[in-house]
Amino acid sequence: MADTQLFDFKVKSQIQDYEVHFIDSLKESLDSSLVNGDFIIIDEKIKELYSEQLDEVLDGFRFISIEASEKQKSYEGVIPVLNQLMENGFKKNHRLIAVGGGITQDVTAFIASILYRGVTWIFYPTSLLAQGDSCIGSKTSINFREFKNQVGGFYPPKDVFIYPGFISSLPYSEIQSGMGEMLHYFIVSGKEDFDFYKSRYQQAFSDKSVLTEIIGRSLAIKKEYIEKDEFDKHIRQVFNYGHSFGHAIESLTNYQIPHGVAVSFGMDMSNFVSVKMNLIDDEVREEIREVTQYIWGDYSVSGLLPAELMKALSRDKKNVGNQLGLILNGGYGKVFKKLVDPDDTFKAWIEEYFNDQS
Ligand SMILES: NC(=O)c1ccc[n+]([C@@H]2O[C@H](COP(=O)([O-])OP(=O)(O)OC[C@H]3O[C@@H](n4cnc5c(N)ncnc54)[C@H](O)[C@@H]3O)[C@@H](O)[C@H]2O)c1
Numbered sequence: 083m084a085d086t087q088l089f090d091f092k093v094k095s096q097i098q099d100y101e102v103h104f105i106d107s108l109k110e111s112l113d114s115s116l117v118n119g120d121f122i123i124i125d126e127k128i129k130e131l132y133s134e135q136l137d138e139v140l141d142g143f144r145f146i147s148i149e150a151s152e153k154q155k156s157y158e159g160v161i162p163v164l165n166q167l168m169e170n171g172f173k174k175n176h177r178l179i180a181v182g183g184g185i186t187q188d189v190t191a192f193i194a195s196i197l198y199r200g201v202t203w204i205f206y207p208t209s210l211l212a213q214g215d216s217c218i219g220s221k222t223s224i225n226f227r228e229f230k231n232q233v234g235g236f237y238p239p240k241d242v243f244i245y246p247g248f249i250s251s252l253p254y255s256e257i258q259s260g261m262g263e264m265l266h267y268f269i270v271s272g273k274e275d276f277d278f279y280k281s282r283y284q285q286a287f288s289d290k291s292v293l294t295e296i297i298g299r300s301l302a303i304k305k306e307y308i309e310k311d312e313f314d315k316h317i318r319q320v321f322n323y324g325h326s327f328g329h330a331i332e333s334l335t336n337y338q339i340p341h342g343v344a345v346s347f348g349m350d351m352s353n354f355v356s357v358k359m360n361l362i363d364d365e366v367r368e369e370i371r372e373v374t375q376y377i378w379g380d381y382s383v384s385g386l387l388p389a390e391l392m393k394a395l396s397r398d399k400k401n402v403g404n405q406l407g408l409i410l411n412g413g414y415g416k417v418f419k420k421l422v423d424p425d426d427t428f429k430a431w432i433e434e435y436f437n438d439q440s
Pocket residue numbers: 125127128131150151152155182183184185186187188208209210211212215216217218219220221222223231248249250251252253256259341
């Protein structure tokens with residue numbers, strides 16, 4: 083097991099290597115890293131909540147505040163941002179500074195990757211999901227019509243600054259989401275990492291320093307995979323664990339269930355199917371379920387219709403022909419991709435899963 087990374091570290095990228103820094107003071111970090119010409123793209127909620135630390139900085143720089151909505155993360159949403167950048171004299175040698183969660187990240191990274199064929203961007207992730215997962219990995223997707231994350235590429239920031247203080251203002255649902263999203267790294271990585279997570283997760287919900295430890299370890303695990311497969315061609319694909327079912331759940335619930343919570347249900351469904359296929363013992367599923375149940379708390383999938391879920395699963399981009407491209411669990415550290423026929427047996431498993439939930 084690699085060391086927990088609570089110290090600065092570098093991520094190797096085929097586009098450009100970048101650094102991740104853990105910072106104690108937001109204001110000091112912004113004061114020392116921003117330079118003339120920088121343009122800040124900030125989540126409007128963060129601008130309000132952190133006005134004390136940010137107002138002075140924002141006075142000295144050009145900025146745009148955006149709404150963290152999936153609608154903002156689209157061509158239509160990106161156009162007004164591009165307009166403002168152009169109208170305010172943003173040039174190729176200037177930099178974009180993103181301050182926000184995954185949505186602000188995707189909007190900024192997408193623009194940074196296309197504007198003048200690429201400008202430098204820097205990221206201050208503010209949500210748990212962005213701090214413990216999306217801030218590294220180079221992905222830059224926006225939505226197209228009702229389809230999520232369908233347009234984009236790979237374009238890493240130059241620096242990532244993680245300020246754990248941001249976690250204090252997150253609603254509980256965002257902590258659940260971030261914890262659910264990070265959990266999948268720990269199962270994919272192996273038993274030792276799962277035990278690491280399992281021995282800390284309850285405390286992490288209320289103790290920022292324990293949570294920061296989990297963030298550090300989550301990023302360390304992800305780093306290993308993305309450095310080997312930045313463009314998601316082979317081994318990185320195991321991080322879709324929980325996501326085929328998770329995306330289906332998100333679409334069936336109109337995104338009322340936060341992404342990472344949907345992923346924790348998705349992992350449980352994947353484990354359920356894996357037990358049915360004799361890939362893992364039920365004890366493994368139960369051991370993981372103890373954790374996922376805590377994460378999803380009051381959220382429930384019991385009202386969802388199995389037939390609708392099958393329909394949503396059939397639209398997954400990992401599918402090949404009629405077969406579902408699922409990420410299944412062969413044990414800790416042995417998560418793998420498998421093509422599965424959506425036959426009557428499979429459909430019966432899905433029905434059984436939902437019957438068990440009610
Ligand atoms: N590029 C990638 O690699 C990648 C990876 C995973 C997810 N994503 C994308 O990220 C998005 C989800 O990320 P997210 O959950 O960070 O979304 P988000 O940016 O919408 O943030 C979630 C909510 O929390 C609020 N928020 C953020 N930080 C806060 C803070 N410190 N205090 C109080 N409120 C705060 C936001 O305003 C928003 O309402 C999705 O669009 C997903 O597709 C991208």
